[in-house]
Amino acid sequence: MSTAPASPAPAFGPGDDTKEEHHRPSLADAGRKLLEGEMGSLRVIIVLAIIWTIFALANDRFLTAVNLSNLALQIAAVGTISVGVVLVLLLGEIDLSVGAVSGLAASVMAVLSVKNGWNPYLAIIAALGVGMAIGIFQGTMSTRLVIPSFVVTLAGLLMWQGAQLKVLGDTGTVNLSEPAITNIAGTFLAPWVGWLVAIAAIVGIVGSALLNLQRRRAAGLEAESMLGLIIRTGAATVAIIVAVVVLNSDRGVPLALTILVGIVVVMNFVLTKTRFGRHIYAVGGDAEAARRAGVRVAALRTTVFALASTFAALGGIIAASRLLAVNQSSGGSDLLLLSIAGPVVAGVSLFGGRGTVWAALLGALVIGSISNGMDLLALQSSVKFMVTGGVLLLAVSLDAVARQRRQARGRA
Amino acid sequence: MSAQTQAGAATAPAPVAPLLRLRGLTKSFGAVQAMRGADLDVAAGEVVALVGDNGAGKSTLIKAVTGVQPADGGTIEMDGVPVSIKAPQDSAALGISAVYQDLALCDNLDVVANLFLGQESQRNGKVLDEIAMEKESRRLLDRLAVKTLRSVRSEVGALSGGQRQTVAIARSMLGDPKLVILDEPTAALGVSQTAQVLELVKRLRSEGIGVIIISHNLADVFQVADRIVVLRLGAVTGEWTAAPENRQAVVGAITGADIENGDEVTP
Numbered sequence: 001m002s003t004a005p006a007s008p009a010p011a012f013g014p015g016d017d018t019k020e021e022h023h024r025p026s027l028a029d030a031g032r033k034l035l036e037g038e039m040g041s042l043r044v045i046i047v048l049a050i051i052w053t054i055f056a057l058a059n060d061r062f063l064t065a066v067n068l069s070n071l072a073l074q075i076a077a078v079g080t081i082s083v084g085v086v087l088v089l090l091l092g093e094i095d096l097s098v099g100a101v102s103g104l105a106a107s108v109m110a111v112l113s114v115k116n117g118w119n120p121y122l123a124i125i126a127a128l129g130v131g132m133a134i135g136i137f138q139g140t141m142s143t144r145l146v147i148p149s150f151v152v153t154l155a156g157l158l159m160w161q162g163a164q165l166k167v168l169g170d171t172g173t174v175n176l177s178e179p180a181i182t183n184i185a186g187t188f189l190a191p192w193v194g195w196l197v198a199i200a201a202i203v204g205i206v207g208s209a210l211l212n213l214q215r216r217r218a219a220g221l222e223a224e225s226m227l228g229l230i231i232r233t234g235a236a237t238v239a240i241i242v243a244v245v246v247l248n249s250d251r252g253v254p255l256a257l258t259i260l261v262g263i264v265v266v267m268n269f270v271l272t273k274t275r276f277g278r279h280i281y282a283v284g285g286d287a288e289a290a291r292r293a294g295v296r297v298a299a300l301r302t303t304v305f306a307l308a309s310t311f312a313a314l315g316g317i318i319a320a321s322r323l324l325a326v327n328q329s330s331g332g333s334d335l336l337l338l339s340i341a342g343p344v345v346a347g348v349s350l351f352g353g354r355g356t357v358w359a360a361l362l363g364a365l366v367i368g369s370i371s372n373g374m375d376l377l378a379l380q381s382s383v384k385f386m387v388t389g390g391v392l393l394l395a396v397s398l399d400a401v402a403r404q405r406r407q408a409r410g411r412a
Numbered sequence: 413m414s415a416q417t418q419a420g421a422a423t424a425p426a427p428v429a430p431l432l433r434l435r436g437l438t439k440s441f442g443a444v445q446a447m448r449g450a451d452l453d454v455a456a457g458e459v460v461a462l463v464g465d466n467g468a469g470k471s472t473l474i475k476a477v478t479g480v481q482p483a484d485g486g487t488i489e490m491d492g493v494p495v496s497i498k499a500p501q502d503s504a505a506l507g508i509s510a511v512y513q514d515l516a517l518c519d520n521l522d523v524v525a526n527l528f529l530g531q532e533s534q535r536n537g538k539v540l541d542e543i544a545m546e547k548e549s550r551r552l553l554d555r556l557a558v559k560t561l562r563s564v565r566s567e568v569g570a571l572s573g574g575q576r577q578t579v580a581i582a583r584s585m586l587g588d589p590k591l592v593i594l595d596e597p598t599a600a601l602g603v604s605q606t607a608q609v610l611e612l613v614k615r616l617r618s619e620g621i622g623v624i625i626i627s628h629n630l631a632d633v634f635q636v637a638d639r640i641v642v643l644r645l646g647a648v649t650g651e652w653t654a655a656p657e658n659r660q661a662v663v664g665a666i667t668g669a670d671i672e673n674g675d676e677v678t679p
């Protein structure tokens with residue numbers, strides 16, 4: 001390795017690493033970065049733009065405020081579940097039970113509140129508690145007995161589906177009318193509240209970017225260029241304003257969407273700014289290296305599985321609130337597959353350690369847009385499934401290609 | 413045989429306890445006995461070279477000391493106090509740090525994140541202090557005279573073998589260690605950077621830090637070590653000062669040609 005390079009090496013240093021010199025940013029460079037997944041979020045935004053353009057051309061109802069409002073409501077539940085899926089994927093693990101857990105949690109909430117007359121808030125907390133307990137159980141099984149999470153959560157999928165049937169009993173369907181529950185998906189923020197939230201978000205984004213820039217400059221460290229910062233925060237600002245304008249021109253910003261975005265923002269903070277988040281990426285990148293560095297890998301994995309199941313439970317509650325009922329197929333069908341497909345489409349690597357939690361939201365938007373658009377076109381389920389599957393396959397291929405290119409470049 | 417006069421505790425029976433004292437460490441992997449009662453002393457400010465053939469048990473020994481693969485039996489003392497090292501956190505708490513032969517870096521994280529993994533700086537309670545970590549990273553890498561790393565925010569997976577090795581070495585210097593263990597630290601390095609690492613080892617010694625260095629390069633070993641310990645088939649078979657005239661004896665002990673002497677060496 002050290003004695004090899006053919007290039008005339010400078011007299012100092014090992015001389016085998018000049019590849020980073022003479023780095024001019026170019027279009028080809030940007031293309032390479034896109035391909036190698038370094039700009040995962042940008043990639044998915046481009047994909048989303050293409051999908052929206054296609055459906056807007058195919059059906060003029062697609063880009064209307066009413067439809068986009070519906071889309072926002074449709075993705076809230078699956079997006080929330082996907083937040084947990086992202087955490088698990090970042091570890092390089094998988095959780096196949098999130099759909100079943102969402103169904104079971106919704107059933108627990110419905111039965112406790114409707115049949116047993118519990119206070120609805122207590123019923124919601126109990127449902128979240130069931131989710132968390134399941135996550136702790138599955139995480140502990142997987143880490144302590146060293147069983148692949150794939151297997152543990154596959155068994156869980158079956159068990160929790162069975163538990164859901166048991167909980168629902170012979171009634172099968174429980175209708176929800178308790179306002180505390182139905183308001184989760186049924187509430188739309190008043191226009192001025194929507195703007196207040198939007199302004200707070202924009203101030204937060206711009207403020208933290210400027211603060212970070214100023215801190216790094218004060219410390220004499222390399223900082224992002226002002227232009228880059230303006231483009232980045234400007235794009236986010238425009239997106240927020242457009243979203244609020246559109247949603248306000250219909251019923252207002254849905255509370256459920258606000259909850260999802262809030263969760264994504266909080267989890268993004270946890271992942272990028274705390275030790276816990278850093279360790280999740282580390283374990284996903286190289287679990288043994290993380291262990292040697294003193295990371296308590298088993299405890300970390302268990303915590304992440306607990307979080308994933310809790311978010312799954314919350315997603316189930318939001319779905320029940322939107323559909324005003326829980327039945328035996330709640331949490332079933334393609335919910336599990338879509339909640340995993342979304343983040344993967346949006347650039348979270350199945351191999352662990354790469355991706356951001358924004359992929360939960362963006363992925364749900366992509367998958368939800370495809371589904372919503374094809375519904376508008378009155379396409380059959382057969383077509384919907386095949387197209388969604390094709391998009392997922394494409395995304396996974398991009399991930400695999402990115403990984404191979406990184407490996408080829410990194411360890412030349 | 414004259415060569416073995418330095419064997420055992422020949423280096424003056426000091427009244428103070430050594431920084432690290434290993435006695436009778438054993439470790440088996442199934443049927444393979446990787447360590448069969450290994451003994452080793454390292455004083456503060458002493459550089460001990462651990463040499464031996466491939467499969468002699470060198471890496472196994474250091475993994476026992478760092479808790480990455482705890483030993484099955486035997487005792488470990490730090491400053492004369494018996495300690496229990498069952499996990500990497502235990503050795504870290506005792507001020508032991510290591511560079512592993514297989515580096516153990518997270519390819520998906522940048523240089524700063526790798527350097528501070530497991531001991532991240534925080535501010536305001538629970539928030540990562542990226543600026544403090546980045547500044548400290550630069551200071552560390554400057555100390556290692558790393559000129560080739562363009563950005564400490566590069567992903568480690570995109571670095572060359574030599575750069576990765578330097579990151580791993582820098583990692584072991586973080587947080588005032590008392591004992592630094594280097595398993596084949598110069599294997600991926602060129603001539604000038606190897607010299608820098610050896611300089612660094614000498615600097616650690618002058619700062620009173622104990623160093624265990626494993627290397628196949630006897631020239632390096634004789635240049636930097638105070639004492640050379642030969643491991644063979646999971647046990648220490650002899651130790652020598654790094655005087656040039658001992659070179660033949662060390663080679664003999666590594667290959668086993670000198671085995672009849674080695675067998676006599678017991679604490």
Ligand SMILES: Nc1ncnc2c1ncn2[C@@H]1O[C@H](COP(=O)(O)OP(=O)(O)O)[C@@H](O)[C@H]1O
Binds near residue numbers: 444445465467472
């Ligand atoms: N994790 C392991 N599982 C099984 N055998 C191992 C393991 N680690 C080391 N060994 C065996 O233990 C012996 C000592 O290995 P090692 O300590 O790596 O030697 P060295 O570093 O001196 O080359 C070898 O026979 C090796 O095959």
Ligand SMILES: [Mg+2]
Binds near residue numbers: 470471472513595
């Ligand atoms: Mg070894």
